[in-house]
Every structure is written in C-alpha cells, then in structure tokens.
Amino acid sequence: MSNPQDTYFIPEPSKWPVLFSLALFLAFCGTAFMFNQYLATGNMPGFGSHLLLLGFVAVFYMFYVWFRDVIDESLSGVYNNQVDISFRWGMAWFIFSEVMFFAAFFGALFYARVYSVPWLGGEGAGAATNEFLWPAFENVWPLLATPDMTVDGLASKFTEIKEVIPAFDIPAINTIILLSSGATVTFAHWALKKNQRAGLCWWLFATVFLGFLFVILQAGEYVHAYNDLGLTLNSGIYGSTFFLLTGFHGFHVTMGATMLTVILLRSISGHFTKENHFAFEAVAWYWHFVDVVWLGLFIFVYWL
Amino acid sequence: MSAGYMKKIRGAVISLFVLAAQPAWAEYGLNMPEGVTPLSRNIYDLHMLIFYICCVIAAVVFGVMFWSIFRHRKSRGVKAAQFHHNTTVEIIWTAIPMLILVLMAIPATKSLILIESTGDSDLTIKVTGHQWRWHYQYIEEDFGFFSSLAPESNEARQLKSGIDPGEIENYLLEVDNPVVVPVNTKIRFMTTASDVIHAWWVPALGWKRDSIPGFINESWAIIEEEGTYRGQCAELCGRDHAFMPIVLKAVSEDEYYDWAGDMMVAVMDAEAGADREWAMDELMERGEQVYSTFCVACHQVNGMGIPGAFKPLVGSPVTTGPLDGHIDTVMNGVAGTAMAPFGMQLNDVDVASVITYERNSWGNDLGDLVQPSMIAERR
Amino acid sequence: MSYAETHEHHHDDHDHKPTGLGRWLFSTNHKDIGTMYLVFALIMFFIGGAMAMVVRAELFQPGMQYVDPQFFNAMTTMHALVMIFGVIMPAGVGLANWMVPMMIGAPDMALPRMNNMSFWILPFAFTMLLATFFMEGGAPAGGWTMYPPLITQLGDGFPFLIFTVHFLGVSSIMGAINIIATIFNMRAPGMGFMQLPLFVWTWIITAFLLIASMPVLAGAVTMLLTDKYFGTSFFIAAGGGDPVMFQHIFWFFGHPEVYILILPAFGIVSQIIPTFSRKPLFGYESMVYATAAIAFLSFFVWAHHMFTVGMPLAGELFFMYATMSIAVPTGVKVFNWIATMWRGAMTFETPMLFALSFVFLFSIGGFSGLMLGITPADFQYHDTYFVVAHFHYVLVTGALFALMGGAYFWLPKWTGHMYDEKLGQLHFWLSVISVNVLFFPQHFLGLAGMPRRIPDYAVQFTEWNMISSVGGFVFGISQLLFVWVIIKCIREGKKADEQVWEGARGLEWTLPSPPPFHTFTIPPKVDEATAHS
C-alpha cells in the first residue's frame, strides 16, 4: 500500500461516533425532561434544560472534531476519487431524506386543505359532522376561526387569526433573496472552478449575507404574526402548518447559512482546489434544496 | 385449572382435527359469524369466497413445492438441473394471479358500494365513544343514554378479583343499558367520540366503524332477526379498552316503540330535578352512583387513583380546595390528560352530585353541598 | 459481543486488529459493527419476547390475573416497538454490514465512521425507550402505531417515546445511506448491478424504502410533540385538524416499513434456496424487478390499515386494488423459489429448513394479508386477532425465520466453526411446530370476534387462547436453544472450510472462514464463476 490513492481509505477507529451518539442522547433526554418539567411546574429552567445545554454543546463539539478529522484527512490527500463519490452518494441521499421530511408536513397541509377542513365544514360526506358537531363552521382557507369557535365562542382553546401574512410582501422579498442567494452560490462555484479565489470568497460572502438576511426578515415576520396578527402555533390548523413548515424551513436555512459560513472561512484560509472541493458542493446542493423547499412554501403556504 | 377448562381444551383439540365438520366450526368459533343483516351475509360470502380461492392457490403452490421436496432431493441420488430461466412460465405465473385478483375484486367492489349506501334510513342513532362507555342518542326521538359494562362483569374483571369469569353470564359482553332497535328497519348509525378514537363493532352487523372525536362516520344496517347481538370496542382507547362492550337488542317494531316511549319519559323525569334544591343525602346517593359509573375506572373505589397514571382525589388540592376549581376540573377536564370534560357527558344533577360526593367521601369532609342550579349557571 | 471476542486467535496475524473494549466502541470495521448489530438484536429479541410472554400469560385464561390493564397495553406496545425497531431491523442491518461488502468485493462499508454511529445510537435509543417503564404514567401504552389522541394521554414517557423514534430514524437513515453508497460505489470491477447477489439487491431497495419512509415518521411524531406541548392542532378537530391525518402519515411510513422488514428476508432466502438446491436461482431478473415492484407499490397501499376510519368510497376502492396487486410480484418471488427447488438436488440442513418453512408460512401470512386487503371483509377482520395472526406469520415465520436461517447459513463463515447440525435441526423443529400452535389459532379467535389489544376476553375465546399461550411458551423456551447453538458453535464447533456449503456460490465463499479482519483491500476480479449465486 505505497500510494494511499490506490486503495479506498478506511479510517482508523474513532471515538467520535459513539460520543456523538452519547451527546445526542443527552440532548434528547434533556429536552424530554424539560418538557415534563414544564408541564408539571410551568417552569423551563431546571435539571432538564441544564442537561439539554450540556448535550447541545457536546453535539456541537462533536460536529467540530468529526469534521476537523475529515478536513485533515481530505487535506492530507488520503481520499481518492472513489471516497469522493461515496461522499456524494451520502449527501445526495441525505438530502432526499430531508425532502421526505418536508413531504410529511406538506402532506399535512394538503390533507387539511383538501380533506379534513372541507369535511368539518360539511362538504360531501361531512354533512352530519358539520350539523351535529360544528354547526356554523365554514370551510374557508386561510382558516381564521377554528371549528370550536363556532361552538364554544370565546371559550375556544385556540387563538383567532386576525389576518394572515400576504404573499406579495415580505415573503415575496424573501423569495427574491433566497433565489438570488442560489445564484450567488453558483457564481462562487464558477469562480472556484476558474481558481479565482477572491471571486469565490466574495460570492460566498454574498450568499451567507443573503441567507442570514432571509432569516432575520423571517424572524421579523414571526414577531409581527405573534404580536399583531394573532397568528400563532396555537391558532388552529392554519397556524400549525404555517409555523411548522416555515419554521423547519427557517431552521434549515440557518443550518445551511452556518455551513456556508464554515465554507467561507475555509475558502479564506485557502482550502479547496479547483478539482477537489466536495465540501463546497455538498453545502451548495443543500442550499439549493432549501431554496426549492421555499418555493413550495411560497406557493402553497403564502400564495394559493 | 378447572375441569371445565380441560373439557374445553379437549373439545378444541378435537375440533382442530375435524376442521371440515361444519357443526364444530360453529360451536368452537372457528369462523366468522354469518350475521343477521344483508350486509353481513354479503361480507360473509365474500370472506368465504376469498378464503376458498386462497386455499386452492395454496394447495397448488405448496403441492408443487412438496412434490419437489420429496422427489428432487440429493439423498435420492438426483443430479441438479441447471436451468434458471423460462420466459413463458414467468409470464403465465404473472398473468394467472392477476386474473384471479380481478375475479376477487369484482364481488368486493359490489359489496363495498352496497356498504357505502347510507341514504334513506328510518331511524338514526348517534353513537359516541367515551373512555370507556358508549353513549347512544336517538336523533328522531331525541333521547339518549350511556351504556356501560354490567356491574357483575366489572367486579369480576378487577385484577385478582378471585371471581371465576366462567360463572358470570356473558362475561364482558353485558351492559347496563343495551341499545334497542327495531327489526327490518334501515338504521343509520352515526359514530363519533368525545375523547379518543374508539370503534363500534357488532360482528352480527358485518362491520365496524371507527368513532373519531370531532368527526361523524355513517354506516347502516337492516337487522332481519330479533335477538340480542353483542360486540366490543375495536380500537385501542386506553386502559379499559377491553371493557366497553356493546349490546344491541333487535325487537319487533311495536316493542321498540314501547321502549322508546318509556325512555322519553325517563329522560323528562331526570331533567325535572335540575331546578329544585337537593338535600345532602340525596346528592350523596346520586353522587356515589355517578362516581361508580364514570369515575371509578380511573380514580378507583377508594378515591386513591392509580399512582403515576390517575391522580388521587383523597386530600387532593382540587377536591379539598376552592369549589370553583373542582367544578371547573370536572366540567372541563384537564387538557392533554385522560381527565375528560365531563360537563359534556353528565347533566347538572350528575355533576353537582358527584362533586358533592367527592368532597365528602373517603376522609374528605368539607361539608360542601353543590346544587344543580350552580352547575346550570356555568353552562 | 462476547462471542466474537472469543475467537480472536483465529485471525491472521498481519491484520492488526484493535483490542479491548475500544475495538467495539470505536470500531470502523464492518464485520465488528455487523457483529454488534446482530448481538444487540438477539438481546432485544429476548427483551421483546419476554414482554410477549407477559401478554400470553395474562391471556392464558379470562379474568385479570397478573397485570393491570394499563401495564398490559404497555407490554403490547413495547413488545412491538422492541421487536420491530430493536430486533428485525438491526438484525437485517447487521447482516447487511457483514455480508454486503464481502458479497460485492468491497474493503468495508463506504462510510465506516458513520456506520459505527448508526449502531451506537441503538443502545442509547432503547435505553431511553425502556426507561419510560420507570416514569410517572408508565411506558407507552397506546399501541406501536401511537395513534392520537390516545398517545397524548401518556405521562412523562411521552417526550421520551417521541425522541426515541427520532433517534432511531437518524440511525436507520444513516445506515441506509451507507448501504446505498457502498453498493453503488464499492463494487469490485466486473460486478455489475445484474451480477449482484439477490441479498444485495434486496438491501438496495430496502435502503431506499428506509430513506423515503423514516423521515415521514419523524415528521408525524414531531406533529404529535407540538400538538401536546406547543398548542398546534394537527390532530385535533376542534382546531381544524384530524386525528385520522396522523394515521395517514404514520401508515405512509408504516406500510413501507413492513417491507423494510421482509425484503432482506427475501434476500436471505434467495441465497439459501439455490445453495441447498445446488441449482442457480430461477428468474434472477424477475426477482429483482418483483422486489422493486413491491417496494414501489408499497407507497400506495397505506390506507389498507385504516379501512374502517370512514374514507370516501373511491379511496377505499383505490387502496383495495393497490393492496391486492402486491400479491402479483410477491407471487412471482414465491414461484421463483419453488422453481429453483424444482429438479434441484436438495439437502435439508438447518438454514434450508428455515428457508423452506419461510416460503410455506410466509405465504400463509401473505394469503391472510390478501384477505385483509379486501375492504368489505376487513370491516370484520380489522383490529381482531385475525390481523395479529396475519402479521405474526409474516413477521415471525417470515422475517424472523429468514433471519435465523441466515444466521445458521453464515455462522460458519463468521466464526470459522460449524454449528451442531443436530441441535440446529432440533431448534428448527421445536420452533416451527410451536410457532404454529402459537399463531394459527389466532386466526380462529379473530374470526370469532376477539379484538386485539385486550388483556381480558369473553369466555368463549378461552380454548384457543390457552393453546396459543402454550405454543408461545414453548416457542419462547425453544429460542434459548438458539443461543446455546451459537455459543457451542463458537466454542467447540469443528473447523469450517471456506466453501462451508457444497452448493454455495459467490465472493464471500472465496474467503477463509472466518474471513480476516480486513478483506478485499485489493478488489477481487469478478468473473462469471464467482458472480451471483
């Protein structure tokens, strides 16, 4: 085995996988304890949240050391082309799994809009449901008033929505921002392929900037929704689907932007070559995925 | 193990060997009952048809397999052939199952269309599942009642009760108030639930239907024979899922109208008490009754609940605290727990009496007396 | 882990193998990780089995004898979660870990560190799940299907259940990605897709099912979580949601899941039957296409688990037809196995016995599945013991039997020792007889009207329940024999040669038994003779 490029690189035993599992275990348990504590006492701080904090820090540390090892190996040239392809398959299928995760929430949205809300509103076979259980409830979308408001009035468990966020306002601006960031990351890639380091860094910087700008605007929308519109997690199925879809998306944007930041820092310190820059590409793929999900959101959550 | 069980086991083993003998099927419950409605017979026939088709396919397929196992074994000195492909047979054994499936699908589709034809009914009953009893509302006559597991069964089914279930008639399949319907009438059942999902199932009708909180499902039946038909809740609904049976009595139309008349009078009587003042011992008596029907499953006879699952009512901050909180808990329940909003199930007298009972039993001695009128105010 | 440790001295000197606990904790070796998966699955099998024994003991006679109904429900629920997520899936992944790289001539799995993490999540996840027994409100008791609103009534165990599911999802997805990357990228030169052994093919497709379905489950349980803690109303009609929506999302995962459990079993059986028939697998291509067809169809049949929830007629018809159609590709597989036996020269060692009983008993489970798929009939069958009988036939005499057959088949390869054939056959015969005594009568119970998930029943169901319980106890005890056979094999089994079975074909049989710690660091050349069995 003279030349490492001849054989597939099999890493030496590593502490990180088992410790990473442990870290996740701590974070999960911490969160679970925290929820139970909250339900019992109405208080968040306590044992659970400390455990969560510990787990969280540990998870981040694990990401750091694990990726550090991978980057070191990559820079030392032990990865041959075949290893690179493994990473590509890995990332591609990971993104597919994320697509399916979002599919569950889109499915929930379509189910509510096409099936359950019309039923509650008495359409089709739902006549009896509407007549006996939710008289006066109407099938409209966006669903501002929940079925129980038609029966219990003010005693309803849910918050009534005054108004929803119009599509052609901040969301449209955010669409433009995210689409442009998809373009800038591609420019960065072209620059890298032409070995133009400055172009690479600047276009990446622009992408990161746009990414975080998106998150900030989105956060502003949330504040507005909670404070002024009565649109909350607690405002029935509209609020539920709205916040889980946009929330998970926002979380992914944040993750993506963070990863892009790492890539930016690595680019600045001279990592990546014009032939060999899979980490860059992986993050770019992820970024495009986040982009496409947003388009779906814009159309089905905000617009139609 | 009692001698009775031994006899039954022997019977079962024997019947296993004489599977084909029809009488044994019926006696030892080997097969689906045929039921007493057009739908149930239809479904029974479909069931037998697909069962026989599967038997025939199985006989052929496994016949070939066992033939091969007996003939093509190395110990018989055969030499293995080496073929591994034959397009013709592969097409044949893809096509034939398809045909068979189409053959099955035709009657199945017909049955299904029939089952879903819920229109034109003469009597509508709204069936609501509660943890763990059924409520029946007769829509046209406008009366309703709860139907819970019969007390004898309920006593025997307690953990280590020491009572032999064999001694109890219709163990677990008897209720206090059966649901009564006329024969030869198209009855529309509207199933729903108040807390979790249940499923209303009487095998003799041929179907079960989930009862889902917040939605109403519709099904129908025309019962052609008088008799008592028994069933059970068929969707896991918590601790006492096994203990919410259904008893359906099909009677002649005359008998049915007599019964319905009596029910309407009884409902009027019950409502009549709501606006008068009740005395302590009256409330306590009624309260004990209500408690043992509705609350005992979770909070137990001694009011101690079940640690970790159901809170005790003895000395609890709610049952010994301000009256308002207590009424609120019972009427509106505790969201996200098994404690249901009983205001929806119980009338004013029941709520008032059960709260009075709880505040003055098992060592709770607040002396409070809750009048039905106090409950009415909060509705 | 212990049994693999005991045979360390068999390894070649030159493969410097890590030692001590670190070898297992920090492993990047597909064989060690495979071993850990398999041992883990075996341990969990006894835990899940013990829970089933509690169920069968309580159901031995009517009346409540041993446990509270709530605890009984917890037993049923945890039994299923442990068996599905802790036994069958890990055992399948364990076999994939061991065999796939050796079958395709790869040096290891594509992403070895991630491989180790996929495994190590499992013990942590099940610690979390099993810990719920000691929490206020007890362990999950709403059935493994976790239907709301019932599941949200669970006490402190609730968030632990949800996070366990998330955790297991992470593990499965990483494991599946690894398997796909390995098979797509690490095949030895000359090993085309149509030269892959069928076991490898079934794992490509299973891995795809995993990646497509596990995230959907994660989404579903996330909605449960927010419904309980954050005021959302996905599954609450009062807020415009629908409890049934959970069932749709769950079963969109759940039905592919059952094929995740069975496809690797199909793969194992497709390796064993040709070996002991001494004849190539019949209809290799159609086997591959049939497997793919089953996987594809599995995404369009989910609502057959919920025919009674009150769907529109069109929906019921669609899901009925789609469900029935799965019988066609499955039939193709069954017929191919039988055609493989046809005019072979069969011998009946333990792996073959398990494989044959698989074909027979899985098909019985398949037939009852088909009957369940006929919507009007399912209005009677649903949520009765008929369903319980169906899925234990496909899961126990299907998935589990195939895995056991696979274990006997490859045990000599893994350990370098032959197991005791007599004991193996004894284990088989005890199992196959008792398992039928255990589950066959449940068909009768279901048809006669006994609902599932009940701790107590009307007296007319007594006989069959007693018989079933007795079968259950015998089946349980017989499994102790399995463990004994494995231990005996490792400690005193006679040396196995590389070929092990006369009719065995494929790359893994060209390696010594046991194979050295690292194999195929230089990819082998694949030609017609060593290509698929």
Ligand code: HEA
């Ligand atoms: C390994 C797991 C596995 C497998 C492989 C299957 C296979 C099948 N299952 Fe099963 N099933 C489960 C595991 C599995 N199932 C579980 C766990 C549940 C219960 C979940 C719960 O509620 O807890 C369940 C429940 C379940 C239901 C819901 C019942 C109910 O709750 O009311 C239905 C209904 O359609 C069903 C159908 C089928 C069908 C049609 C197949 C088909 O794939 C079978 C195909 C095979 C054959 C048909 C036999 C071989 C074919 C031939 C020899 C060809 C010729 C045959 C003909 C032309 C008929 N299954």
Ligand code: HEA
């Ligand atoms: C792959 C999955 C799998 C496997 C292998 C099994 C294996 C077994 N199952 Fe299970 N089962 C399910 C999956 C599985 N099951 C699922 C999905 C459900 C539905 C749950 C739900 O409704 O939510 C279910 C439900 C279920 C029920 C219905 C419960 C109810 O509705 O209330 C029953 C009842 O008989 C049962 C029994 C058994 C038995 C006796 C075994 C046996 O095969 C187990 C044998 C193994 C052992 C016994 C362990 C080994 C031996 C020892 C521990 C030694 C000690 C032995 C003794 C003391 C005798 N199972």
Ligand code: CUA
């Ligand atoms: Cu109600 Cu089960």
Ligand SMILES: [Cu+2]
């Ligand atoms: Cu299914």
